Each structure stands twice: as C-alpha cells, then as structure tokens.
Amino acid sequence: MSVTVKVPAKVNLQLGVGPLRDDGYHDLVNVFHAVSLFDEVTVTPGPLAVTVAGASVEGVPTGPDNLAAKAVVRLAGHLGRAPEASVHIEKAIPVAGGMAGGSADAAAALLACARLWEADVPLPVLMDLAADLGSDVPFALLGGTAVGLGRGERLTPLSCEGEFHWVFALADGGLSTPAVFAECDRLRAAFEAEAGWPHESPDLLAALASGDAKALGAALTNDLQPAALSLRPSLGRTLAAGREFGALGELVSGSGPTCAFLAADAEHAAELAAALAEAGVARALAAATGPVPGAHVLS
Ligand code: ATP
Incomplete structure (x- = not known):
C-alpha cells in the first residue's frame, strides 16, 4: 500500500x-x-x-x-x-x-x-x-x-474571486530565508529605518475579493524585497524586464530569489513567459494559476 x-x-x-x-x-x-x-x-x-x-x-x-x-x-x-x-x-x-x-x-x-x-x-x-x-x-x-x-x-x-494567472522566473541557486531576514534587519539599521507595525493592505484584500487582476498587480508588496535585491542584485533586472513586458505587477516571492509576475489571462502569461525567456533574465520560467487547494491525497 x-x-x-x-x-x-x-x-x-x-x-x-x-x-x-x-x-x-x-x-x-x-x-x-x-x-x-x-x-x-x-x-x-x-x-x-x-x-x-x-x-x-x-x-x-x-x-x-x-x-x-x-x-x-x-x-x-x-x-x-x-x-x-x-x-x-x-x-x-x-x-x-x-x-x-x-x-x-x-x-x-x-x-x-x-x-x-x-x-x-x-x-x-x-x-x-x-x-x-x-x-x-x-x-x-x-x-x-x-x-x-x-x-x-x-x-x-x-475571500478570493476567480483565478489569477502568474509567471514565475526561477533563478540559479537559492537564497537562505534566515539570511534574507538578517539582511532586512541590517538594511533597516544602516538606514535607521524604523520598521512600522505591518497591517493587511485594504487595497490587496479588495482586489482579491473582487477578482480584479489589475488592482491586485498594483497592490503586491514584499518588505523582504530590498534585502533579497541587496543579496542578489541581478533580480532587479528580472523585475524590470517583467514590468517592461507588461506584467500587471511583479515582486520577489517571499525571501526569493524566485520572481513572480501577474498576467491578465492565460494568453498574456504565455507571452510574458516567452518574452522573459527571450530576455535571458531567468534560469527557467513557469506559468501557474492561483488559488489552488492545499495538500490532498491522490491515491
Ligand atoms: P520559504 O519560502 O518557506 O522560506 P524556500 O522555498 O525558500 O522556503 P525551501 O525550498 O523550503 O526554501 O528550502 C530551504 C532549505 O530547506 C533547502 O535549501 C534545504 O536545505 C532544506 N530542505 C529540507 N527539506 C527540504 C525539502 N523537502 N525540499 C526542499 N528543501 C528542503
């Protein structure tokens, strides 16, 4: 069995x-x-x-x-x-x-x-x-x-309405999550940036609830992104390329180095992935949709 x-x-x-x-x-x-x-x-x-x-x-x-x-x-x-x-x-x-x-x-x-x-x-x-x-x-x-x-x-x-279309730019090598958090602390101390108490973004929640991809793209944020970019400066080019090729929004996923790009629909995601591949800014590209269910038994 x-x-x-x-x-x-x-x-x-x-x-x-x-x-x-x-x-x-x-x-x-x-x-x-x-x-x-x-x-x-x-x-x-x-x-x-x-x-x-x-x-x-x-x-x-x-x-x-x-x-x-x-x-x-x-x-x-x-x-x-x-x-x-x-x-x-x-x-x-x-x-x-x-x-x-x-x-x-x-x-x-x-x-x-x-x-x-x-x-x-x-x-x-x-x-x-x-x-x-x-x-x-x-x-x-x-x-x-x-x-x-x-x-x-x-x-x-x-609450999340409909389906969103994503392109993921996979990088060579990984980034250690603890190292990225440590870099975030270091950058905040170096620039004397007082970290505020984080709050859920009302714009993000509204975009999810209404299934509005354009609004969702504009509301994506990641406080770890400056630290991931500091440790892996080449990600700046990857993100900029996605913007240039018409992504509705882009960000580093979690502690990186994968970058996520939001597309308008499946066709737009395929075009975006092809343009990013052509630009040579990622090890590999993967298109995916969300949300999907969590862990489930197949057999
Ligand atoms: P997160 O987004 O949760 O911070 P991550 O996606 O950046 O994590 P993982 O792929 O979960 O990172 O791997 C982080 C490290 O965990 C790997 O470098 C590896 O040493 C270790 N590890 C332990 N078990 C696994 C596993 N089953 N799959 C992948 N990595 C694992």
Missing part, C-alpha cells in the same frame, strides 16, 4: 515584516496564495528514508534533515508509534526559491502518513503539528488564499 499527496507552492502577495522581536522572530502580515506548481509526496510502509527526484533537487537533504522526514517523526511521536514510512518526493517546486517547497513536503508527509497509518487526526491537530514544523507548513495544508499573522502561522482564509 502507498499513499500519494499532491501539494502546491505558495507566493506571498503581501509580506509585511515588523520589527525584530526579542525571540529573534518578526511579526508578519503574510498573505499566502497557493499556485499550481506541485510537489508529490508518496509514502510506503518501511524504515524511515527519503528519496528525492525532479528537475532541480540540488541542496535537498535526503536524511533526517529533510522536512518531510521531520514531519514523519513529529506525527509518529504524536501518535506514540514508530516513524515507519519510506518517503519519495517528486519535486517541481524550486528549492530555496521563496515558494515554501520544503514546507509543502512536510505538510504532504503529515497528511500522507496519517492516511498510511490509518490514524484519525482531526484537521486542527494536524495544523498544530504543522505549525511546530515551520511557519509556512500550515498554509500548505490549507491552500487557497489566506493571511497569516504572528510568525505567519496563525491563518485566516481570505
């Missing part, structure tokens, strides 16, 4: 970063949006092991450090049983790309093992286990569009 779970990547439509807290974290306003780039995680009975395959899997650990392995151990601990599951990950979500691929795999492993072990784990308990594993993990279970407060893990679903 095996269980396969399909799980989406996320893009952050708003990432508001508050001042550094005493515990080393930041208060966030994080508007997550699940998009149609998916990893598939399959679990089978056996000793705990992780294998990974896919177009780009560089830097993904296959030992106990893999977030999916941590999820297996965490769920087994909760259930008081041995973590016996062999995990295979088919990766399409870029690694260390600011699209929460590792978190997605952890969410998928939780759901898959609960099914494999025939354990009746209520969703709120699964969400708590997910939050223990990382602040982006609960959203990968939930999917859709949602705002996350606190470290990003206290989630409220948002």
Whole structure:
C-alpha cells in the first residue's frame, strides 16, 4: 500500500515584516496564495528514508534533515508509534526559491502518513503539528488564499474571486530565508529605518475579493524585497524586464530569489513567459494559476 499527496507552492502577495522581536522572530502580515506548481509526496510502509527526484533537487537533504522526514517523526511521536514510512518526493517546486517547497513536503508527509497509518487526526491537530514544523507548513495544508499573522502561522482564509494567472522566473541557486531576514534587519539599521507595525493592505484584500487582476498587480508588496535585491542584485533586472513586458505587477516571492509576475489571462502569461525567456533574465520560467487547494491525497 502507498499513499500519494499532491501539494502546491505558495507566493506571498503581501509580506509585511515588523520589527525584530526579542525571540529573534518578526511579526508578519503574510498573505499566502497557493499556485499550481506541485510537489508529490508518496509514502510506503518501511524504515524511515527519503528519496528525492525532479528537475532541480540540488541542496535537498535526503536524511533526517529533510522536512518531510521531520514531519514523519513529529506525527509518529504524536501518535506514540514508530516513524515507519519510506518517503519519495517528486519535486517541481524550486528549492530555496521563496515558494515554501520544503514546507509543502512536510505538510504532504503529515497528511500522507496519517492516511498510511490509518490514524484519525482531526484537521486542527494536524495544523498544530504543522505549525511546530515551520511557519509556512500550515498554509500548505490549507491552500487557497489566506493571511497569516504572528510568525505567519496563525491563518485566516481570505475571500478570493476567480483565478489569477502568474509567471514565475526561477533563478540559479537559492537564497537562505534566515539570511534574507538578517539582511532586512541590517538594511533597516544602516538606514535607521524604523520598521512600522505591518497591517493587511485594504487595497490587496479588495482586489482579491473582487477578482480584479489589475488592482491586485498594483497592490503586491514584499518588505523582504530590498534585502533579497541587496543579496542578489541581478533580480532587479528580472523585475524590470517583467514590468517592461507588461506584467500587471511583479515582486520577489517571499525571501526569493524566485520572481513572480501577474498576467491578465492565460494568453498574456504565455507571452510574458516567452518574452522573459527571450530576455535571458531567468534560469527557467513557469506559468501557474492561483488559488489552488492545499495538500490532498491522490491515491
Ligand atoms: P520559504 O519560502 O518557506 O522560506 P524556500 O522555498 O525558500 O522556503 P525551501 O525550498 O523550503 O526554501 O528550502 C530551504 C532549505 O530547506 C533547502 O535549501 C534545504 O536545505 C532544506 N530542505 C529540507 N527539506 C527540504 C525539502 N523537502 N525540499 C526542499 N528543501 C528542503
């Protein structure tokens, strides 16, 4: 018997970063949006092991450090049983790309093992286990569009009308999320920029609720973008190219280096992806739509 779970990547439509807290974290306003780039995680009975395959899997650990392995151990601990599951990950979500691929795999492993072990784990308990594993993990279970407060893990679903069309410019190499937050703190200190308390953007919420792509494009914001650009200046060219080719809006996804561009419709997304490929400003381009559902069992 095996269980396969399909799980989406996320893009952050708003990432508001508050001042550094005493515990080393930041208060966030994080508007997550699940998009149609998916990893598939399959679990089978056996000793705990992780294998990974896919177009780009560089830097993904296959030992106990893999977030999916941590999820297996965490769920087994909760259930008081041995973590016996062999995990295979088919990766399409870029690694260390600011699209929460590792978190997605952890969410998928939780759901898959609960099914494999025939354990009746209520969703709120699964969400708590997910939050223990990382602040982006609960959203990968939930999917859709949602705002996350606190470290990003206290989630409220948002009303989102229709379907939005995205183009993602994947970069060579990743950016470490902690390094990008540290650079954000460094830049704020260097420029004596007082970080305000982040608030949900009313313009963004209205654009989502009405399905207005043009208004959504104008409302995209990411407080980590200056830090990602400081660590990877070439992203400035990528973003500028998308603007020049008519994207309705563009931003660095999460901690980067993936850049996200909003298109008017599927045709516009295909044109935009072709123009960005031609301009040579990305390692690869991927078109996707959002919102899509969170982690779900396929077999
Ligand atoms: P986020 O957007 O949540 O900040 P990210 O998309 O930038 O994350 P991930 O792809 O989740 O980054 O990977 C970050 C690091 O986590 C990788 O460089 C890798 O060392 C480690 N990692 C552990 N498990 C996984 C996994 N299953 N898939 C990818 N990376 C993993």
